[in-house]
Amino acid sequence: MTARIGVVTFPGTLDDRDTQRAVRVAGAEAVPLWHRDKDLKQVDAVVLPGGFSYGDYLRAGAISRFSPVMESVIEQAKAGMPVLGICNGFQVLTETHLLPGAMLRNNHLHFICRDQKLRVETNSTAWTADYETGQEISIPLKNIDGRYVADERTLDMLEAEGRVAFRYLDVNPNGSLRDIAGITNEAGNVVGLMPHPEHAVEPLIGTGRTDGLGFFTSILKKLVDAR
């Protein structure tokens, strides 16, 4: 039996179908979850995909965070269930305070879509075990509110605890503090990042690289091993 990975659809979510595909490509079962349902359908892990939930109105992720499905996700995440937030999903996770900090408008004020180089700074999270710590990968980045900010104390704490999970390499595309592209919670089960691993799981598609597949194989392995 394979792992069941939930993929949440909020109104305005865009990358739900791609994320489901990425989950399938990795060999797991993708379970669609609807924002109005508290029921997580007994999934083993949840991905909050990218997009513009509620149009990014007010602030990215601000309205979605109050949806019924998030009540359950927050509860389960605190109990240890693996949760991955990609782009808009990461924004939702910071709005819920499952992850610290916040995302602001890119420093150049434009939406930016590019193939972005990252360094995986830790492989001791639920979603990065298949990478080497220090491994460099390239996956698509696409957002307008991608600049990670937190106060100095929080940033120092993240660094000290090894919770900066991904850092931008070559160029910092948006002015993120300390080049942070993604972070994890203390327990390593909740991870958020701005770039899009789900767009980099098949050769030919997008940038033609498969550097993002490791996110989905990592979680699959972890869940199957846990059985």
Add this chain to the structure above:
Amino acid sequence: MTLDTVKHATETPEAAQPWKELGLKEDEYTRIREILGRRPTGAELAMYSVMWSEHCSYKSSKVHLKQFGEKIPENDAMLVGIGENAGVVDVGQGYAVTFKVESHNHPSYIEPYQGAATGVGGIVRDILAMGARPVAVVDPLRFGAADHPDTKRVLPGVVAGIGGYGNCLGLPNIGGEVVFDSCYQGNPLVNAGCIGVMKHEDIHLAKASGTGNKVILYGARTGGDGIGGVSVLASETFESTGPAKRPAVQVGDPFQEKLLIECTLEIFGEKLVAGIQDLGGAGLSCATSELASAGSGGMRVELDTVPLRDATLSPEEILMSESQERMCAVVEPGKVDRFMEICEKWDVIATVIGEVTEGERLEIFWHGEQIVDVPPRTVAHEGPVYHRPFARPSWQDVLQADDANKLARPANSAELKEQILKLVASPNQASKAWITDQYDRFVQGNTILAQPEDAGMVRVDEESNLGVAMATDGNGRYAKLDPYAGAQLALAESYRNVAASGAKPLAISNCLNFGSPEDPDVMWQFAEATRGLADGCLQLGTPVTGGNVSLYNQTGETAIHPTPVVAVLGVIDDVTRRTPIAFKEEGQLLYLLGDTHEEFGGSAWSQVVHDHLGGLPPKVDLERERLLGEILISASRDGMIDAAHDLSDGGLIQAVVESCLRGGAGARLVVPDGLDAFTFLLSESAGRAVVSVPRSEELRFTDMCGARGLPATRIGVVDGGAVEVQGEFALSLDELRAAHAETIPGLFA
């Protein structure tokens, strides 16, 4: 306030009406009175005036557009032709593809962000209304001079608007154009295209049939936006202080449109609609009259049931409002509940506003009183038709006699090198990455090729790897020199771009951007361009499935260059065989396909180096284009080439530079016998492409070209870190990249 009911109109035949302010001609107003046998009510007048406008009725262009239906090539692919929201073609395996390009030029000049954004929103709803899931967008754009201050206002806003809307909808932007020319200074062209995919059985049409079926309006509430001129009606018809003049600008809500897409697709999935129409220009007037006109019966609408954002709107204004993100569906009574449930699921407001009736009239009521009673065909499909006078402009001969081949050419290699560097860095030839990086090209996870490739390509089926490709092209400079040839060159270039990506061109859509039809010069350009395009499509076997006409693009007396933009759709059975433009593999051989003549009329070189426009555009040979296309497609399918790039503005050197920069490899070129370096590098002869051939495939490839009679000249090899033309000059990739990449951000960032 007295309501101008049908009864009231009958009783007050002599009441003065503001038909002139609404843009109607006297004979048109007279005709409306004849059709109705009385004076129109205010609401009827509003409907006729907007539906008989140039924009909605195509009254000046119709007689010329007819050719697209008459000169139609044999082509099994066409499933739905001109006349519907968008044409539909068969791409195999049970899939159908619908696509179309539309203009949003004037609104984008007034309010660049919202004008462009709502342009994307409108074309996406057209595609959705055919029953398809929108899968990609493209955006052919034209602006005034790159260094003009107003371009700094317009371009960033337009780009942000297209990105802001398209990105939020989750539609990858896979292509388009950015052209600068001072002729577009007061008239930027913002065209937007969309591609949608469905199964054959899911095709939906805009018609209302089945007496008793319900008419449902769903999506955004109706507000006072985009009403513009119609508010004169309100103030003329009603005494005292009529509503404030309503804004002509519409504000888009892409989030609402995303919900509308998902909701509509779910409704299609359960086969709940009998007919469907998007609301675009002319709002409810257009949707109700077109649905009724195309259907078998009549329609009755209770206008006061329309959900409003602004309670002070008059019935005329409600009919005219161009509030975005709305659709109108015709639904059997037994399916209404389920329809409503799906709308509720997606937080989409839906309201039954009327039903299909037995008769043949479109009847609209306001608080129980009848304000419209018209035969819908006379509103929607039987508008005025003009045979506008046209004549070859007096200046055309002088323009053509001003031969670009006589312009001073570079005197030596150093000058040639300098001019090429200048060309590569010129706004029209420079990299548009600063613009296209503001568009999401990855969303939906099916993008095979996107900018800066020759054509955009998306996968349609994950199992079989079926895909579709699209390119858009148009060269106003060529069209100005010769509109007939210019339209064919636009077609040829777009066709070539699609073929270069490895896809087989199937059909086209177009967006015809011209000046005022009341100017016989402009009308001649239009007549020539449509004739050229229709003849060209017949010859290439690519039918016109639909399109859009935008007239009155001019500032004062001065019209823009005639700018027919052609979008070619192609199909590829296996996307893994697609051909990118990048030169990557050191040692691969470069072949130039096609013939090179001394052709500089309208060229990028003549513009950048001499600021000149004159002479004749490159010669068109559509048989050659077809042959070139076939070779490019076969070579891609059989793995004979690793890269291909079509040649267009900027000639061979521009293509080589782009391919080298894309792949990160240099090229060593040798000027072939019989050509001088200048002509070899910079001529813009049509029907050409450059390909990168693995050495192991050289013989097979040249044999194929030889056997089929396509000239293929070995011009060099992929090698090193520079573009070197033997005996002439070398330009390092770093130097080229800087020249190519820095211009646009330097102007607009």
Add this chain to the structure above:
Amino acid sequence: MARVVVDVMLKPEILDPQGQAVQRALPRLGFQGISDVRQGKRFELEVDGPVDEAALARIHEMAETFLANTVIEDFVVKVEGAEEPAASVAEAK
């Protein structure tokens, strides 16, 4: 140094999707009784020198030509601390 505030709001007849999204979310969050929400922009300008009539006239012009797009937006200029809008309120043109 003084602070001048320019508030820019969409004209009342123009669709405000952001404000609407906020308003629709409120009941779900347990906040009742808010019948409409409009969302606009607030600019806080630090002005060197005195905020006299000339300065306000300049700021008004700046708001009209740059901070607001008067095709779709209205604006108000206020001197921080002042009780009344300092300069004019821009009306629909």
Add this chain to the structure above:
Amino acid sequence: MARVVVDVMLKPEILDPQGQAVQRALPRLGFQGISDVRQGKRFELEVDGPVDEAALARIHEMAETFLANTVIEDFVVKVEGAEEPAASVAEAK
């Protein structure tokens, strides 16, 4: 019906690129003498019923949990027409 305004601004220590972009553009447009620009959001709420203490307390809570993200933003709640901030936070008027 009364109007309550909530102004939300980025905390002073947070980089505000929108404000900066505006400020940098001003001299090019011929506007001198503006030494800093910050750009924030303004919410206009139409409140059904009286705007009493209880209502303001609720709006304050709404601002704190929803309209502003207090990790990065400060906010001020004002009753339209009132001279003092009705319920103030962090920033002085």
